[in-house]
Amino acid sequence: MPCPLSLRCASPNPPRRRRRLAWSAGRALRAWVLGLACVVAPTHAWQAGPMAAAASRLGAPARAALPALQALLGSLPRAPHAEQLRQVNQFFNLRIAFRTDAEVWARDDHWASPLEALDKGAGDCEDYAIAKYLSLISGGMAASHLRLVYVRARLGTPGEPPAGQPHMVLAYYAQPQDEPVILDNLVPTIEPASRRPDLTPVFSFNSEGLWQGVGSAQAGDPLERLTRWRAVLLKARAEGFL
């Protein structure tokens, strides 16, 4: 994690604010780097090379799914948002089977990157949501449109608590104050939130404000690996997403 001093030195013209000097400088740096990325980075926000390398490291299913994934990602930038949502939703709903982490990863909770989920061919609700989110972001959609939402889902299964069971979905906001549409693995179609009374939102988040650029300075930071969300973002970046 670069220390405030080096941020001050690195950024060309930090805006002079009293106490938020370092934070503002960091923002400026990120903007600068992002701008640089737009100039020097390839025209699409995902990178084929790292993706292929990561896929080959993972296994045969990942390698097999790779062409379709890359075709999907390639088709996203030109399509309108609604079409993007539909394509991505369908792609992952069909290729990933709904299993618990214990079954797939022999662990209590594991947030898989898109390639990992495709490789296993199975995942739980976070894996769906993350994979769809990352694909849409890589396709060029702004993060302000998308939110990952912790919800309580009333599936109606026997023994389920009255409030529902924990679940995660991806919500798309055409405008910030609008009602969102939900991309879910429980339901094959994309429905507006009002048409999903079985879901009660608890908390939402996305990767806004977190580093989205091409810089690799944060890769070695141990703090980043300690948070599940940031860890999976790191993994995704290593795979060429973002």
Added chain:
Amino acid sequence: MSLTRQATLLLVGALWLAILGSLGLHAVGMQEALRQQLEVRNRDGASLLALALSQQGGDPTLMQTVAAATFDLGHYRRLALQGADGRVGFELQAGERLTRAPRWLVSALPIQAAPGSAQVSDGWREIGRLEVSAHSAWAYETLWSTLQRTALLLAVLGLLAAAVAVAVLRAWQRPLDVTVAQAQALEEGRFVIADEPRAPELRRLTRSMNSMVQRLHQWFDAQAAQVDALQQQAHTDAVTGLANRRRFIGQLDSAQSAAPAHVGALLMVRVQDLQGLNARLGHEAVDAVLSAIAAALQSYPNQVTGAFVGRLNGSDFALALPVAGLADETAASLMQALRVSTAARAGEVRLVIGGVDGVGSLRPPALLASADAALARAEAIGPFAVQVQRGAADSAVQTGSQAWRRGIEQALDGQRHRLAERPVRARDGSLLYLACPLQLQFEPDGEFLDAGHWMALAARSRLLPRVDLAAVELALQAIAGDASRRCVQVAAASLAAEGFIEQVQARLERQPDAARLLVLEVVEPAADPQARALRDAVAAWRGSGAQVGIEDRGGSLQGRSWLQSLPLSHVTIGSRFVAGLAEDGAVRDYARGLATLVHGLGLRLVATDIDATADLAALWQLGVDGACGAAVA
């Protein structure tokens, strides 16, 4: 700047650098760690509070209450909610909490963590963005206290390291000092061997200097041996191997000047009509006879310590005995022995013996004259006659020694003494110093008598230390008067007297300016035990500013290795060793050898009592540095 000081400065600089560097690194590391901590707290705080606010159903009041509760009960500096439309929902800020950490620390090592941010939503609707900043005051205090502790620890370690280093440096200093001292000694003309230090570099240096000194020792030994041989040559009779006249008289003189005087009686043996004998028997036979006589005489020094013999001229032999009263029996038995040894050769050898029993204070010339007279009387009587004369002075001395002693003491007490002044000049005529022998006046208004008259008696009465001390005092007074360099003689026996060296030193220190112009000449410290006293005397008197020389009374040079290691100013040699060197090649060789030896040690050679101008000229040619006597102006 000295090496030691450079090393010390280097060490101090390095230690300072290490301490400051560690402290700086520590400070920066801590700053970073604390910043990370704060940042994690900010992020986590933001996530938790956003989650809590998201459960309030979008009610602003409820949200503010929750935020206020969090703010009041936690360590937060700022909580702010920014609405989705960009306007600030609410903002809670803490005042600048003073930390106990000093202001310079806060500005030098700012701990600025990025605020945490999270999204607040109500159901599906986004309300806004929450920013959380935790307080950093405690971080500065942690930083400050840790830095203080670290600085203290480093200071203690630094002091320890410095102490160890100083000790090591001092340990290095010692062998260095020893080496430097040896070099300085060499510069001063003192050739000493030093112990080899352990450090390899210094050891090599000391070893080379030691080998140089050893080479000089070897040269000295060789040269001394050579000079001794030359002296033998100059002072030995070729045919018989006995001392020649010059040497015998010299031995007589030094024996009489010793304390107590070593000459009690003198016997002379004469071979009558040596020329006729030569004509009749031939040189070889006569040489054989002479050798036989010499052998018979030599038995006395072998049996009696303190006796010595010599061949005075072609026909005359002399035997000096240490104690008086036995001369009659000795002369009789000697005549018997001689008759026996010479009868075998030829009945033609005629001998007479004459002598003086009881030498008293007769100087060699008078003594020899007395013995000669006795010899003449014996010759008048006939061959194989023995004539021993009682020394008139002896009985006077026996009864008068007390009187002499009293006389000397009274002269000293009554200040009836003075210093004669004999100039010692260099070749170019400049004055080196004034040699000042002490003269005593026994009768008030009487003559001032030279040391020749009373020195032996003073020695026997153990009054030499008093006499020498008086001479030193007089010399210091005289120097204070005219600022002229002076030299006084000090007997070797005085050095051995208790407290003498300290008393002289006290006098010197009382008048330091005069002391610097005083030269103290120690007379022939021969045997080694006295060399220790000489060493002490030289150290003490030189320390007070005076200079020290020695007078050579003809002893063997080989035993005098201390000549090489003491910082002396000059060596004086009396005329009886170098007189006649203008004509006698052997004496000239001896004088040249002695001059080479003395100059090789970096000392000056001075000759005294030089009365013949030819001798003086020859001495200048040999490179003698100073001379005194009738021939010198």
